[in-house]
Each structure stands twice: as structure tokens, then as C-alpha cells.
Amino acid sequence: MDDNQNPYHAPQAQVRRAERVAQLVTASRGQRFINYLIDTLACYAVMFAAMVVYVGIGGEAVVTAMQEPDPLRNVLISVTMILVYYVPLEGMFGITLGKLVTGTRVVDEQGRPPSWGQVLGRTAARLIPFEAFSLLFSRDERISGWHDRLPKTLVVRSR
Numbered sequence: 070m071d072d073n074q075n076p077y078h079a080p081q082a083q084v085r086r087a088e089r090v091a092q093l094v095t096a097s098r099g100q101r102f103i104n105y106l107i108d109t110l111a112c113y114a115v116m117f118a119a120m121v122v123y124v125g126i127g128g129e130a131v132v133t134a135m136q137e138p139d140p141l142r143n144v145l146i147s148v149t150m151i152l153v154y155y156v157p158l159e160g161m162f163g164i165t166l167g168k169l170v171t172g173t174r175v176v177d178e179q180g181r182p183p184s185w186g187q188v189l190g191r192t193a194a195r196l197i198p199f200e201a202f203s204l205l206f207s208r209d210e211r212i213s214g215w216h217d218r219l220p221k222t223l224v225v226r227s228r
Contacts (some may be wrong), residue, residue, distance in 0.1 A: 092099070093180050095213070096173040096224045101204060104167030104224070111166045116150045152192060160188040164227075172228040183222050190220030 096104070124131050158165045163174045163182050175191070177183050183191070194200060194216035205212035217223060 073121055082175050093223060094226045095174065096171065096226055098204065100171040100173055100226075101214075101224060104165065104173065104203065107167035107170055108165050112150050114152045116146065119150070148196060151195060155192045155195070156188055159183065159191065160185050168224070168227075172226060174227045175222055175225050176225055178221050178223060180225070182200055183220070187220040187222050191216045192221045 109155055120135075124135070143166075155165065159175050160183075163176065175183050175188075177187060193216075197215060200215050203218075213223065
């Protein structure tokens with residue numbers, strides 16, 4: 070029996086999904102840039118707050134240790150702050166502070182909230198060197214960087 074003749078088949082299901090995907094309007098490069106600026110400042114604020122607490126707990130020994138140059142430590146701190154900032158916000162709410170300000174959100178390619186795997190993929194892709202420039206060279210109608218294309222997500226307007 071064909072699906073069109075099946076009395077239990079809901080033909081509107083495909084139409085609704087297609088309509089939802091068609092209604093997705095991707096964020097502009099300007100919105101994405103503002104997201105980047107706000108989220109970068111927010112990451113620095115989280116890092117600063119964590120360092121204040123860390124120095125408060127460890128005292129003078131921590132201050133002395135932090136004055137020593139250690140590139141590996143600096144990279145690990147940066148990666149940790151990016152994970153602490155992006156994963157919970159995008160995983161639970163689909164937004165970050167930057168996206169909240171610009172009225173955008175992260176969705177999968179069908180317009181649904183992203184899975185935790187997609188959120189982790191987005192965050193890991195942000196660590197690729199020069200990834201931020203991938204957004205500038207996006208040629209399709211959907212403005213997306215590697216952190217969107219690799220995990221198959223979009224940043225869309227939510228208002």
C-alpha cells in the first residue's frame with residue numbers, strides 16, 4: 070500500500086517540516102560579528118572571575134606561578150574557558166550572551182535545537198586555527214563558518 074493511500078499516514082508532517090526549514094533566516098555577518106565580540110568579552114569575564122577566585126584561594130604562590138611564562142598553561146586555560154562558556158549555554162538554551170543580544174540562536178539544519186554532540190562539535194571547531202576567518206569566505210546563501218558546517222548547525226534569527 071502506498072503512503073498516500075494509508076489512512077494512518079499524516080501527509081502534513083513533511084509539509085510542516087519543509088515549511089519550518091524554509092522559514093529559517095540565517096543571521097547576517099554583522100549579527101555574527103557582534104555575537105563574536107560579546108561572546109569573546111564574556112569568555113574573558115568568566116576567565117577573569119575564575120582567576121580572581123583561584124588567586125584568592127591560592128594566595129601569593131598562585132600569583133608568583135601565574136607570572137611565570139607557560140604557553141601550555143595559557144592554552145589549557147583558554148580551551149577550558151571556551152568549553153565552560155559555550156557548551157552549557159548552547160547545549161541547554163541554544164544561545165549565548167551574544168546571541169541573546171542580537172536575537173539569534175543555534176539550531177540544527179532542520180530548525181530543531183542542536184544535539185549535545187553538535188554543540189561539542191561546534192565548540193571543538195572553534196579551536197581550529199584561523200576558524201574565525203572561515204565565516205568571511207562563506208559563499209552560499211547561508212552564512213556559516215566551519216563551526217557551523219562541520220556539526221551541521223545554523224545560527225538563525227529568532228526574532
